[in-house]
Amino acid sequence: MSTTKPVHKRRSEKSRRAIYDAALALVAEVGYPRTTVEGIAARAGVGKQTIYRWWSSKADVLLEAFLDLAYESGQDPEQRQEQPEYAIPDTGDLAADLKAVLRATVDELRDPRFEGPSRALAAEGVVDEELGRAVVAKLLEPSLQLYADRLRAAQDAGEIRPDLDPRIALELFVSPLAQRWLQRTAPFSYEYTDTLVDYALHGLAPR
Amino acid sequence: MSTTKPVHKRRSEKSRRAIYDAALALVAEVGYPRTTVEGIAARAGVGKQTIYRWWSSKADVLLEAFLDLAYESGQDPEQRQEQPEYAIPDTGDLAADLKAVLRATVDELRDPRFEGPSRALAAEGVVDEELGRAVVAKLLEPSLQLYADRLRAAQDAGEIRPDLDPRIALELFVSPLAQRWLQRTAPFSYEYTDTLVDYALHGLAPR
Structure with a gap:
């Protein structure tokens, strides 16, 4: 993460990461049906409203958490879906x-x-x-x-x-x-x- | 079902079929985790002990219900696992x-x-x-x-x-x-x- 980012942006990124980690850990432990936005918020140490400010449902949080896990490389999350960094190599073989x-x-x-x-x-x-x-x-x-x-x-x-x-x-x-x-x-x-x-x-x- | 079978055998087969049907319907409706031997018994109209006389768990009942569905052709269920009726045709093509x-x-x-x-x-x-x-x-x-x-x-x-x-x-x-x-x-x-x-x-x- 760049040290030139403003403080409020760094805090957002830290919460976002905590929420992704909590969502992935929770769904692995209790399964999708028993994972709730409340449970993710509690585990991430944020208020439920913080989650609803960014995502509309637990499915949304989880899908973005997976995208983040897959493209985990410090890129700006907003850029990832449009410009995935992965491509299959083309060496000619x-x-x-x-x-x-x-x-x-x-x-x-x-x-x-x-x-x-x-x-x-x-x-x-x-x-x-x-x-x-x-x-x-x-x-x-x-x-x-x-x-x-x-x-x-x-x-x-x-x-x-x-x-x-x-x-x-x-x-x-x-x-x-x-x-x-x-x-x-x-x-x-x-x-x-x-x-x-x-x-x-x-x-x-x-x- | 042959009409020459003794009465107690006909009753067993009828219960067995009702239990399979109940198990398959229940798991489709509420999912595997919430399917219970009690629930299967209630839906099939038999006592729980009737199920435990033939199977040791809900997984056993369900797996046999699927085998029965797959090989559903009126054969004796005892024969089915050893001698599956299906084989892939060999016409030479x-x-x-x-x-x-x-x-x-x-x-x-x-x-x-x-x-x-x-x-x-x-x-x-x-x-x-x-x-x-x-x-x-x-x-x-x-x-x-x-x-x-x-x-x-x-x-x-x-x-x-x-x-x-x-x-x-x-x-x-x-x-x-x-x-x-x-x-x-x-x-x-x-x-x-x-x-x-x-x-x-x-x-x-x-x-």
Whole structure:
């Protein structure tokens, strides 16, 4: 945080951070249905009105707390949604680029700061359609679009068939990891995500 | 149900069915955490002891209710787990067989008898690791093994590369549908599942 910011701004940022931390910790501990704005406020050591000044509901607080966790790098939060700092690298080697990003995703899914709150939010999204759609629109789909962009660049470079729909194609390597994580259908590792990329690019049928 | 069965057996089957129906309806309505053996018994019109005579917990009742829903065809329930009636067809055309089974899965995921209780159980499995692992072991993995078996037959027939791991390969078309359903990342249709099979078999890279 810059030391040139005015005092009232520094205080806001400190409260905002305390509220995000409280919201993520609480939802991991008691689940989404029992997380309340009052509970977040108490844990963050702020008044309930401080939260309602910035957010309209617990869903809003939580979704922004996740965006902050994902883009945690000290950037101005107002800039993040419009200009995500992440993009999938384009070294000209699609397989290597996808493997690198999926390995980073494996690390993120194992990060305990991320796992508890993410599971709580994902679980509620399975049964609460409105929340589920908000989570997808604000958190998941923007990440998936980065894969779609990288696949489009690969189409231009002739590395991917020109007739494929990138938004479907990306699911061949993204969704298996998501399902192993969400449903614990099987363990996952770097070797596993590397294998997914190879199978998806080259296909299951003999060439 | 055969009319030659003794009366006490007919009564058991009728109670069993009422208990399954009550368990599935209740979990869809109030969620897994608030579903109780008492609540299931009350709704089924049986005593709590009737349930505890056959099952040790609400998780046991629910898992068997799902097995019954999946294999609902009037077979003797005792036979079902050992001898599932389902197998993926093997007409010699792998793409056609996989497309047919995935289309049937699309229909099943849209069946309202299935959707509510399935979402409630899947959501709880995301946050409750013990339940999640039981759901996978009893309900999900046996279905996935049918795909693995079909892919092994295709390897023998030269339709799939011999060096692939069938348990990973099947995820390229099964997991995308699972994620679209669970997380509502996008709509799904027969056209979508057909596309998944084509992309997985032939790969994203040009041949």
